Amino acid sequence: MDIRPxxxxxxxxxxxxxxxxxxxxxxAGGADWxxxxxxxxxxxGMDAVRELRRTLPGVxxxxxxxxxxxxxxxxxxxxxxxxxxVALLAISDDSTIQDAIxxxxxxxxxxxxxxxxxxxxxxxxxxxxxxxxxxxxxxVGIDQQMVGKSTIDLLREVVQVVSIPVAAAGGIDAxxxxxxxxxxxxxxxxxxxxxxxxxxxxxARRIREAIDHVEGAGTSRRSLEEEMISIxxxxxxxxxxxxxxxxxxxRDILPIIPGTKIVGTAITVQTFEGDWAKTxxxxxxxxxxxxxxxxxxxxxxAPWGGLATLSCMQKGVEGVVIDGAVRDVDEIRRLNYPVFAxxxxxxxxxxxxxxxxxxEIVCGGQVVRPGDYIVGDDCGVVVIPKERAYEIARRxxxxxxxxxxxxxxxxxxxxxxxxxxxxxWEKL
Ligand SMILES: O=C([C@H](O)CO)[C@H](O)[C@H](O)COP(=O)(O)O
Numbered sequence: 001m002d003i004r005p006x007x008x009x010x011x012x013x014x015x016x017x018x019x020x021x022x023x024x025x026x027x028a029g030g031a032d033w034x035x036x037x038x039x040x041x042x043x044x045g046m047d048a049v050r051e052l053r054r055t056l057p058g059v060x061x062x063x064x065x066x067x068x069x070x071x072x073x074x075x076x077x078x079x080x081x082x083x084x085x086v087a088l089l090a091i092s093d094d095s096t097i098q099d100a101i102x103x104x105x106x107x108x109x110x111x112x113x114x115x116x117x118x119x120x121x122x123x124x125x126x127x128x129x130x131x132x133x134x135x136x137x138x139x140v141g142i143d144q145q146m147v148g149k150s151t152i153d154l155l156r157e158v159v160q161v162v163s164i165p166v167a168a169a170g171g172i173d174a175x176x177x178x179x180x181x182x183x184x185x186x187x188x189x190x191x192x193x194x195x196x197x198x199x200x201x202x203x204a205r206r207i208r209e210a211i212d213h214v215e216g217a218g219t220s221r222r223s224l225e226e227e228m229i230s231i232x233x234x235x236x237x238x239x240x241x242x243x244x245x246x247x248x249x250x251r252d253i254l255p256i257i258p259g260t261k262i263v264g265t266a267i268t269v270q271t272f273e274g275d276w277a278k279t280x281x282x283x284x285x286x287x288x289x290x291x292x293x294x295x296x297x298x299x300x301x302a303p304w305g306g307l308a309t310l311s312c313m314q315k316g317v318e319g320v321v322i323d324g325a326v327r328d329v330d331e332i333r334r335l336n337y338p339v340f341a342x343x344x345x346x347x348x349x350x351x352x353x354x355x356x357x358x359x360e361i362v363c364g365g366q367v368v369r370p371g372d373y374i375v376g377d378d379c380g381v382v383v384i385p386k387e388r389a390y391e392i393a394r395r396x397x398x399x400x401x402x403x404x405x406x407x408x409x410x411x412x413x414x415x416x417x418x419x420x421x422x423x424x425w426e427k428l
Contacts, residue, residue, distance in 0.1 A: 250364025
């Protein structure tokens with residue numbers, strides 16, 4: 001085993017031509033091993049491994065078969081296609097692992113076993129070492145990452161109980177890659193943070209540098225809440241609605257000042273045409289990190305204007321969303337405060353005191369409950385149910401990463417339809 005940590009790049013892509021191009025860019029940035037990811041193998045079969053073998057002579061190829069049965073047959077297939085290492089799942093029966101190892105010895109390849117979803121991963125890692133596997137992979141799957149599970153915590157336990165090399169996989173970036181090596185991994189497996197980047201070589205190089213210099217690792221882990229808020233600030237509302245399977249967008253509500261963005265949890269207000277009491281009272285209940293979300297319904301009588309905006313600003317409130325009209329737009333512009341509304345009108349109502357604060361409302365056609373996450377930008381406003389907010393943030397980030405790679409491919413001269421391989425992936 002090398003002293004230098006191994007950087008394995010997982011090609012979780014659907015097309016072999018794109019995979020080869022990305023693999024070459026990743027190697028230029030310092031990747032050591034190239035993995036034919038499970039999605040690539042499912043999409044292209046063993047030809048994916050064959051093509052990587054042919055185009056990347058001298059590079060170790062890992063076939064992530066995620067085998068759970070017929071271990072010997074799948075190892076033979078991958079080995080004959082040119083793989084050097086074949087990955088199985090730890091949840092397989094011992095008989096599958098043992099027969100896979102026999103086939104691996106026969107065909108001169110090595111076996112990596114992935115602890116993904118193993119019920120007692122630490123115990124299983126010990127058993128797998130006794131069975132004779134070559135590498136253990138501590139892996140938090142892509143869907144598990146989206147709900148906040150982390151590879152590093154499990155890695156720290158597994159490295160205590162085995163002496164064979166351990167790989168860490170699952171949402172690894174420069175900082176967690178560094179942590180993984182610091183806590184005892186010998187191999188870091190990186191997928192999306194390299195392969196979906198517009199600058200694959202640069203991303204691979206940054207991770208390479210991080211894992212080669214681990215001093216100062218293991219110190220700075222953000223809370224899931226902090227991570228989620230910072231992701232919502234980075235991604236766009238289109239990224240979020242894509243992540244929500246086209247749901248969540250309010251209708252007809254746009255920023256009064258283009259270029260302003262809001263991210264926060266909802267303080268809801270139900271009020272009625274011509275009554276601005278509850279909208280203004282809600283300011284006293286709001287503060288930093290909060291977005292006041294108002295259903296008023298009228299396009300002609302505004303429950304919000306310049307004075308309310310200034311008052312909101314003074315309290316550090318993140319922004320305001322109104323299904324209804326807003327006035328004093330010139331003042332709001334001068335204050336440069338994020339107000340999103342469905343109409344502009346000069347007339348105000350009266351403070352009558354009808355309605356309620358912090359009840360479930362419908363705003364822009366979407367149900368909003370107190371505490372739901374609200375993100376607004378130039379494309380509109382989306383509501384993210386609080387229970388799934390972290391997951392949606394992570395999935396939106398994946399959408400954004402994916403698009404940044406597609407942007408780069410279009411910049412290089414391909415058409416969108418070529419890049420998206422529309423003809424191949426049209427629904428039959
Ligand atoms: O094995 C993987 C996953 O199960 C899909 O096949 C990924 O290769 C692995 O998780 C690494 O990818 P990232 O999590 O995107 O780094």
